[in-house]
Amino acid sequence: MRYMMSYDLMETMRNTNQWLGATALSIASAPAFAAWPNPGLNWMAAWGEVTERSFQRMVAKPDWGIRTFTCEDGKDHLVDITTVVERPFGDLVHFRVNGRPEQPRKVLLVAPMSGHYATLLRSTVKSLIVNCEVYVTDWHNARDIPVSAGKFDIEDYTLYLVDFMRELGPDTHVIAVCQPAPLTLAATAYLAEQDPEAQPSSLTLIGGPVDPDATPTDVTDFGRRVTMGQLEETMIQQVGFKYKGVGRKVYPGLLQLSSFMSMNAERHTKAFMDQILRVSRSEASDHDSHNRFYDEYLAVMDMTAEFYLSTVERIFKDREIARNAFVVNGHQVDIGAITDVAVKTVEGANDDISAPGQCIAALDLCTGLPETKKASHVEPGAGHYGIFAGRSWRDNIRPLVIDFMNANTRSAAKAKTRTKRSKAAK
Template sequence: MLYEAYQAHSDLMAPVKAFARLALEALNGPYPALNENVLVRNFSAAYEMIDRAGLTHVRPPFGFKTAAVGNEIANVTEVAALKTPFATLLHFKKDISAQQPRVLVVAPLSGHFATLLRSTVQTLLQDHDVYITDWHNARDVSLADGPFGFDDYVAHVIQFLEHMGPGSHVVAVCQPCVQVLAAAAIMGEDDNPAAPASMTLMAGPIDTRISPTKVNELAKEKPMSWFEKNLIARVPLRYKGAGRRVYPGFVQLSAFMAMNMDRHVKAHVDLFHNLAGGDKEKATHTKAFYDEYFAVLDLSAEFYLETVQWVFQEHQLPLGMMKFRGRKVDPKAIRHTALLTVEGERDDICAVGQTMAAHDLAANLKPFRKKHHLQAGVGHYGVFSGKKWEGQVYPILRNMVLQND
């Protein structure tokens, strides 16, 4: 009933939002002088806030048309290099003749679309030929396409790297650090020629026994039966994935917002005042953030439940218990893929030390192929977005790629 209740609420809100949209258009219509009136501006701001209320379930556009490459501006075209029912290997193809290192950005599958990493990709585009794992919304994937679990995620990483070819590099952000390390281990053991030349793991839960955060503790305090009973729902009949068991994106978003509810409430109060006061720059910045934040996707139940159990409850990778389709995952098999780990000093989602644990697991990797960077003064998102990412973290990542290309 979880999804049905959410859908019923969305349906009830639809006419309310439609009315607000019409009222907003009327106020901003043929008489722009009306907006000089304080009362009209307040009504206009209120109608816009109502129209914006609610979530979307379609990936926003990345919006890259150009990218700065040296002193030139290159045109960027999005190309679907490979597509499966659950993901697209999206290539940001630039119209330049020079060859740049190929980099696969592995986006988290945790309730948001890959566009959450827009600023990460934008920075990487300066010096790299960038691809990304563009995960599909599970509610739009037919039951006929089968399940999608933890092993399928790892298999996608391997398949995408094989498609990109030998010499590619991989950058994992947050949750997929575990799957990427597992993929590199399997590819190393198989002497797969497409094994990545370098692997950057950013703020990921390799070993959550180290300095457990509130998020880690929440994942451990309930039995798996609780997660399955209370957080898993079936996709309603109106969607292509009707009947598929999913962890709804709106549930994940609610959990994220609950962690910092005061901040989100203040942001929306400020947005109202900025709209009413005519501060378009501040309002545009806030709206852009929440347009992205409120775009959610559903995760397949298999992937979500296996991730909670294998990564956060059983710590299978650091304890040497993890298997990929029946094969033991042994990070010691990584001998040629250089490793960079990045953590944020103030990260309250993935604590300091949890990502760095990858170095101990990849015990057979020569010391000169390993590097760790602790970024001072940033939380979780500051590791891969913002000024310190661009000015301090990114140069280290770029050098790691260049040294191993």
């Protein structure tokens, strides 16, 4: 019960801070005070506005905000977000542009389950929707999933990806961002062994910890320092009575957020102080750069306890993927079984979360894949976020990924084979 009480205590603290912000804003904005202008009241109102918004966003799922798209015909077409596969812990959704011909590339974008919603990839989706049919794994907040739905660990996650790939078919190009990179690699290998006809055309892994020990970071060092017992004791709590998942053991989103913020505490503190000053001077807006970033960054979701703990133990501590010893549903997956799926890795030279070397390790594991189907790219000067959503992605990485897809589509490969056969016949 103490874990449930601590979960509700965190929610109470969040709710209290939201209330304090709303109260400060209401008091300082009272019309009666307008007769006695005071910079202190302006600052109090600004603090209240920023505080209320910040703590309110922590329990709100952000909207995708992708409603229309301007196509080559110069017209704005409505974008429908439709659910293709619906599951308890996550759905497969399709960004369908109404009135536009089906695009030549079908892309499955595997979103991370690492504390934030899939909407963190909003800008990535926007950049791909230009000339791709985009599908995204939309993971659910564990606090909203009843205990009756069962467990969800990294094996279940991998099998979800297997089912999503099967649903989309072999002409799919898969892009995995950050956390799911090793599990997406395992899911592809699982298909190579169990259902070869369902394998995707290509697999692009972006900034993921395939081999965490290849280049140690603060994240991997933390995984080494603590024991599983310590993690379970300090990080795992039970969902409180407010949500549908009451009683489910989770790694709470609010606890994750405190870890995120502490990693760059000075930068975040300065960002919020600067925003309070901008609001007090009436220089801020509802959708300014600060609000756009923190509305997404502060919106966190709970992870199931078994998913978090199995990730730390099996991916980081035991390095099951890196050692090619990962077991899914009783079957040991052989990554060397991937022989027909082109694999590309993308890393950022300045990535301090998944440092260069961790992701490219995937290519060495693909022992059965010809070198002509392997590719890698290290983006100079790019950090973790930049390699999938920043300027580095838009200007340099996205074009490379599109070219990689074009060169490795199933139809292109078949056409090339037919051409060779016809020349041989002549």
